[in-house]
Amino acid sequence: MNKKIHLKVNTDLTASPQVLSWFEQMNQPPIPDKEIWWQCQTLLMEGFTNIVEHAHRNLPIETPIEIEAVRFEEYIEIRICCQGEPFDLEQKLRQTTEFEENDQGRGRGLKIMSTIADKLSYEPIADNRYCLFFIKYY
Template identity: 80%
Template sequence: MKNKIYLKVNTDLTALPQVLSWFEQMNQPPILDKQIWWQCQTLLMEGFTNIVEHAHKNLPIETPIEMEAVRLDKYIEIRIWSQGKPFDLQHKLRQTSEFEENEQDRGRGLKIMSAIADKLSYEPTVDNRYCLFISKVIYEGSGEWGVRS
């Protein structure tokens, strides 16, 4: 099974309900483990919020954010493309101690994403953008499927 969806929205946190509604398509057929589905939604929300608040911080609201989600048999992949400045995700994750309380609470969203994603990266693309890549395993096992048919 493979399902692929695409969405483009403005750099605006008020688009978050639209983003989550769009992402609901990835839960068909439903993932049996509700916590896994909640984690997938959390990864998308944190990723989108980080792009709006950090990568696109000084860009016009009309700056597009493009998203793609792909559901395969055992995992969901989320890609969010931004037009922000270079950012070293791995360096930032090493820099921010585990859920530390700092003056601005910076880096907590990245730590949450790092803790629940199976793969997480932020890499430059050939068209001068950056791609936040998130992968989450939705099924592990050797018999029963993690989804209802």
């Protein structure tokens, strides 16, 4: 039972409700563990927000963000593809302090994603684009 869906939105945080409602179709039939589903939604929204606020910070609002989700029997994959700058995710995670010490809010989204995701990467893809990638097992 593989299910694959795509969405293309502008670089705009007001698209967040649209992204979340689009993603709902991944939960049909419902994932038995509601906490895992909530974590998948959190990964998607943290990733989307991060792309808008950081990777696409200096780009026009019309710059597309492409999102793909694939549901397999035991896990969900999420890809958020953007036109952001090169960025060393592993190094950034090492530089970011833990939640308790992090009162300036910088990098918190990355820490949240790295804590929740079973796999997390930010890799170059075709057309000078980058892809934020997650896997979450259930």
